[in-house]
Amino acid sequence: MIDVVVIGAGINGLTAATMLARAGLAVEVVEARPVLGGMAAREPIADGYLAPVGIYETTGVRPWMLNAVGIALSPELPRLHGSGGVVVDLAQRRVEGVDPTDAAAFEDLVELVTRIGPLFWRLMDHPPIDPVASGWRSLWAAARVGLSARRLGFEALRELLRAAPMPLADFLDERFESNALKGLLAAEALKYRFAGAKSPTTALDLLAALVYQSAGIVPACRLLERLVAAAKHHELRVRCGVRVSSVNFDGSRATGVTLSDGMRIEARSVLSTVHPRQTLCELISPRYLPAALRDDLRAWRSQGSTARLDLVLAQPLRDNAGRPLSRFALSDNLSELERAYDQGKHRQSTLEQLVLTGQQFDLDGGFADRGHDAHVVCLTVQHVPSDRVVDENALRAAVRQRLSAIDANLAQHLRAERFTSVAALAQGFALDGGQFEHGELSLDQQYFMRPQIRCASYRAPLRGLYLGGNGSHPGRGFNGAAGALAANAMLADR
Amino acid sequence: MTATTRYDAIIVGGGHNGLVCAAYLAGAGRKVLLLERRHLLGGAAVTEEHLAGFKYSACSYVVSLLRPEIIHDLELAKHGLSIIPLACSFTPDLSGPGLVRWPDFARTHDEISRLSRRDADRYPEFGKAMGKMGDFIRPLLMQPAPDPTRLPRRLGESLSLLRRLRKLGPRGLAQFVQLMTQSAVDLLDRWFESDRLKAPMACSGIIGTFLGVRSPTTAYVLLHHYMGEIDGAYRAWGFARGGTGAISEAIASAARARGAEILCEAAVEKITTRRGSARGVVLEDGREFEARVVISACDPRRTFFSFVGRDQLDDDFVAQITRYRYRGSSGKVNLALDRLPDFSCRPGRGLHLQGDIAIAPSIDYLERAYDEAKHGAFSRRPYINLVIPSLTDPTVAPPGKHVMSAFVQYAPYQLAEGPAAWDQQREAFGDTVVETLEEYCPGLKDAILHRQVLTPLDLEREYGLTEGNIFHGELSLEQLLFMRPTMGWARYQTPIQNLWLCASGAHPGGGLMGAPGALCARRLLEEHYL
Numbered sequence A: 001m002i003d004v005v006v007i008g009a010g011i012n013g014l015t016a017a018t019m020l021a022r023a024g025l026a027v028e029v030v031e032a033r034p035v036l037g038g039m040a041a042r043e044p045i046a047d048g049y050l051a052p053v054g055i056y057e058t059t060g061v062r063p064w065m066l067n068a069v070g071i072a073l074s075p076e077l078p079r080l081h082g083s084g085g086v087v088v089d090l091a092q093r094r095v096e097g098v099d100p101t102d103a104a105a106f107e108d109l110v111e112l113v114t115r116i117g118p119l120f121w122r123l124m125d126h127p128p129i130d131p132v133a134s135g136w137r138s139l140w141a142a143a144r145v146g147l148s149a150r151r152l153g154f155e156a157l158r159e160l161l162r163a164a165p166m167p168l169a170d171f172l173d174e175r176f177e178s179n180a181l182k183g184l185l186a187a188e189a190l191k192y193r194f195a196g197a198k199s200p201t202t203a204l205d206l207l208a209a210l211v212y213q214s215a216g217i218v219p220a221c222r223l224l225e226r227l228v229a230a231a232k233h234h235e236l237r238v239r240c241g242v243r244v245s246s247v248n249f250d251g252s253r254a255t256g257v258t259l260s261d262g263m264r265i266e267a268r269s270v271l272s273t274v275h276p277r278q279t280l281c282e283l284i285s286p287r288y289l290p291a292a293l294r295d296d297l298r299a300w301r302s303q304g305s306t307a308r309l310d311l312v313l314a315q316p317l318r319d320n321a322g323r324p325l326s327r328f329a330l331s332d333n334l335s336e337l338e339r340a341y342d343q344g345k346h347r348q349s350t351l352e353q354l355v356l357t358g359q360q361f362d363l364d365g366g367f368a369d370r371g372h373d374a375h376v377v378c379l380t381v382q383h384v385p386s387d388r389v390v391d392e393n394a395l396r397a398a399v400r401q402r403l404s405a406i407d408a409n410l411a412q413h414l415r416a417e418r419f420t421s422v423a424a425l426a427q428g429f430a431l432d433g434g435q436f437e438h439g440e441l442s443l444d445q446q447y448f449m450r451p452q453i454r455c456a457s458y459r460a461p462l463r464g465l466y467l468g469g470n471g472s473h474p475g476r477g478f479n480g481a482a483g484a485l486a487a488n489a490m491l492a493d494r
Numbered sequence B: 001m002t003a004t005t006r007y008d009a010i011i012v013g014g015g016h017n018g019l020v021c022a023a024y025l026a027g028a029g030r031k032v033l034l035l036e037r038r039h040l041l042g043g044a045a046v047t048e049e050h051l052a053g054f055k056y057s058a059c060s061y062v063v064s065l066l067r068p069e070i071i072h073d074l075e076l077a078k079h080g081l082s083i084i085p086l087a088c089s090f091t092p093d094l095s096g097p098g099l100v101r102w103p104d105f106a107r108t109h110d111e112i113s114r115l116s117r118r119d120a121d122r123y124p125e126f127g128k129a130m131g132k133m134g135d136f137i138r139p140l141l142m143q144p145a146p147d148p149t150r151l152p153r154r155l156g157e158s159l160s161l162l163r164r165l166r167k168l169g170p171r172g173l174a175q176f177v178q179l180m181t182q183s184a185v186d187l188l189d190r191w192f193e194s195d196r197l198k199a200p201m202a203c204s205g206i207i208g209t210f211l212g213v214r215s216p217t218t219a220y221v222l223l224h225h226y227m228g229e230i231d232g233a234y235r236a237w238g239f240a241r242g243g244t245g246a247i248s249e250a251i252a253s254a255a256r257a258r259g260a261e262i263l264c265e266a267a268v269e270k271i272t273t274r275r276g277s278a279r280g281v282v283l284e285d286g287r288e289f290e291a292r293v294v295i296s297a298c299d300p301r302r303t304f305f306s307f308v309g310r311d312q313l314d315d316d317f318v319a320q321i322t323r324y325r326y327r328g329s330s331g332k333v334n335l336a337l338d339r340l341p342d343f344s345c346r347p348g349r350g351l352h353l354q355g356d357i358a359i360a361p362s363i364d365y366l367e368r369a370y371d372e373a374k375h376g377a378f379s380r381r382p383y384i385n386l387v388i389p390s391l392t393d394p395t396v397a398p399p400g401k402h403v404m405s406a407f408v409q410y411a412p413y414q415l416a417e418g419p420a421a422w423d424q425q426r427e428a429f430g431d432t433v434v435e436t437l438e439e440y441c442p443g444l445k446d447a448i449l450h451r452q453v454l455t456p457l458d459l460e461r462e463y464g465l466t467e468g469n470i471f472h473g474e475l476s477l478e479q480l481l482f483m484r485p486t487m488g489w490a491r492y493q494t495p496i497q498n499l500w501l502c503a504s505g506a507h508p509g510g511g512l513m514g515a516p517g518a519l520c521a522r523r524l525l526e527e528h529y530l
């Protein structure tokens, strides 16, 4: 009998498991795939080249999380290239390539982001407040959120309350003239959302993205490496290549898991980082779960529409000044972005509009296992929902065509290419629809609604079962926060 | 001409909210003058006759949200108001019998069962759930918006709201959050499977908004339309006998009976101020009037930028009012008909024609209508909400003849070519509407004796609805409650002392509700501003 089984060895699972092991618990991790890392795990693109199939970058890594697992990392403030020479530079807190009015407006926006940062972190670094709980503890938590909100001051609070339900397009149109800047910011903010810039509540995605990015970005594989090292250091037991087929209960609480090979692991608690509907509806016998909760989970939206494409290039993509590009977004304006969304929404199979965001890595990022002078570009491609019929070759060609705006000779530099459709992501990672964050980050699926109002505290309504994947709060940024908060909840219950 | 009498209150605009406000203030013994620009009262709630004997409810055509307490307080029945409930909601179809939803659940069950047995069973439950949410929200419609950012001053209000929220329980609270943030389609998807049922239901979520049925937050607008009541009957919509204008006339009559003075063809040009305080108005024809308070029943932009002037206001407030969004998205086509239209899916004259009729064949149809508008064109196949009031109320058309009112979305104020292009596109828009209808009722075209086409530009020019927005500003979350029209100024008061707002640009917003007018009057009186 061990203390905890952690299901899934993604970033959340490894974070949670390491924290629990550090607290002295006997922990075992079970991972369905043959390797550690979940969607951040690197897999071969072509002979000698590796890249993550899913996640290539991590935002919002917080010092408290790193401390909790005992690792060090220094996130960098990104430079983000857009069309027409527009560059957003968060280190310098400014934007290049736009007229002075837009540049000043961008500084105001960064100022706003700085102002609201503390409130965001108060919300993101802590479990969601429970709006129906009584008792001093929850009142205190609510009061602290209230105080952080008040500390914003009238103007910033007004901006935030006004922005939260707004469409991003309106938010941007109020501030900026430059179409390229608006397109760039919207593409970056919405790259994992199945939403257009004219969808209400998307302005919040930009604010969240900017707050997260202002805390710095780390290549996901770097965070993963450190986590794996920490896990090894704590002699965490990890079982790869075998699926959990059920979570077991004895009527009153979780007693462990059964694996697909029939083996049982007895444990006092189970922490799942798998998609919440998978965990609660597939891994648990229906008789343990209230029917109403199953109904509500059925309505959980996690239809992805972002596919991934990885390229290996002999020559790096370069900016106008000839420097190798790092992060970039190709979206010339908001209406182009909106049309891309319309096409996805209506499941059209034409590929007239695509929104691309990506990052280029050189090889010391660990993307090759032998010394090639090549570069790996990881791309997100929107909107191609899994149930939309597209010709994969046509899609690749359309992406290459779009990239030729950066490099006209791309075809000559291209060594290898790997396309991962939303369906493949959904399949490979039990994502149930293919939304990377285990559930659309729309306003109705955040905070105490994530993944359901009765299990937002990381505790499933079944004793001994905890939910610590991105389907739990905060569910943003692929940084292990949900796993860490779930581990804290479990430790608090002991 | 200068004023000889000084009034207690001048109300600018004779829409139904202005009239309600006037009636309450006059009823409390205040000396009130109401000024209306047009030759008739009612604003967007008017009856107009363009062809002899045919009475159009030019803009607003059905009523449900009008607060029962107002009907009661102002004794509107005594002043001639009579509301006839709609018989049903009919959704015609091009292939199949269409769907009729009746107030009688058993009958509706039979109808929906043809589409889905499961949906038919769940339909009453849905009504109950919405009713529960409606019960929760409804009190907010008759009180100033609680402002959680004004703690601790408004602690009491916010706490009582919080207490009521918690009383909903976890599931109820989750439903509430979903209602406030989800799309109408998300909400309906949880309940129903049949597209043909969901489509007409989703429409309530887009009326008056520039959003699609799949846009987040439209679930709230849907609820807003579910909140109405006639004589306590939940979700009941009805016609006012004599056309919508009869409502305004009844309120005006109540106001006059209480001593309010009402002038038509009295267009206000300026609200005059002295040392930051409103003191009166100047009309376009030069007449001037003075009062202790000036109450604007026009929308915020018109009030502050046209009547008061940006130079009288601080920059921050000007910025907030500039950002307050309108972008009308609706048009209206009124038809005088030689004979009753015949719907091919349910031919003949029947009770099904005495309700509202939605051209909303599928969710996708509605979403595509929105997509076109989003990119700057009116919908080639629009969503249409039709009524034929002459079937229920014979006073609005000559014997044997009919009037038909078609509320149409989307007709974006901002066309790709700019709003002025509506003058060139008006007839094309009217044709689109008629042709869409002709598909469902062949022969309609030939029965048309007269048609009135109202584009958003017409709504702005003729009825004073800025950017053609039917609600005096979008009913989007960031423009509701304590943020309507802007945070800090959601209690009918304005930064100009003695200038108040009493119409749809204030909480709780647009629709034939009367609530802003009544709430503004109540605050003025109860807090002794007047």
Ligand SMILES: Cc1cc2nc3c(=O)[nH]c(=O)nc-3n(C[C@H](O)[C@H](O)[C@H](O)COP(=O)(O)OP(=O)(O)OC[C@H]3O[C@@H](n4cnc5c(N)ncnc54)[C@H](O)[C@@H]3O)c2cc1C
Pocket: A007, A008, A009, A010, A011, A012, A013, A030, A031, A032, A033, A037, A038, A039, A040, A053, A054, A055, A056, A057, A058, A059, A192, A242, A243, A244, A245, A273, A274, A306, A307, A308, A380, A425, A428, A429, A430, A434, A435, A436, A437, A438, A468, A469, A470, A471, A475, A476, A477, A478, A479
């Ligand atoms: C294309 C794409 C790009 C993305 N890019 C970024 C990015 O650049 N930056 C960012 O911040 N976020 C990104 N995301 C979002 C990110 O993926 C999520 O935030 C993240 O996946 C959540 O991490 P996790 O550990 O909760 O889940 P996962 O990484 O999905 O981990 C869950 C693990 O559990 C395993 N598992 C599933 N079922 C079982 C079972 N029955 N038994 C045992 N194991 C099981 C899975 O194989 C997986 O390894 C991206 C997502 C995708 C799909």
Ligand SMILES: Cc1cc2nc3c(=O)[nH]c(=O)nc-3n(C[C@H](O)[C@H](O)[C@H](O)COP(=O)(O)OP(=O)(O)OC[C@H]3O[C@@H](n4cnc5c(N)ncnc54)[C@H](O)[C@@H]3O)c2cc1C
Pocket: B012, B013, B014, B015, B016, B017, B018, B035, B036, B037, B038, B041, B042, B043, B044, B045, B058, B059, B060, B061, B062, B063, B064, B065, B266, B267, B268, B269, B297, B298, B330, B331, B332, B407, B459, B462, B463, B464, B465, B469, B470, B471, B472, B502, B503, B504, B505, B510, B511, B512, B513
């Ligand atoms: C086409 C259409 C259909 C609608 N359908 C419905 C419906 O079926 N049901 C429903 O509940 N709601 C409906 N509505 C919405 C509803 O009619 C309005 O929200 C509501 O009538 C607004 O009332 P109000 O008193 O706030 O403002 P208004 O009615 O707009 O009143 C403002 C008044 O101010 C006057 N004014 C403007 N400028 C001046 C000036 N310079 N001097 C003096 N007076 C001036 C205007 O002429 C007008 O009379 C509809 C609206 C439209 C346009």
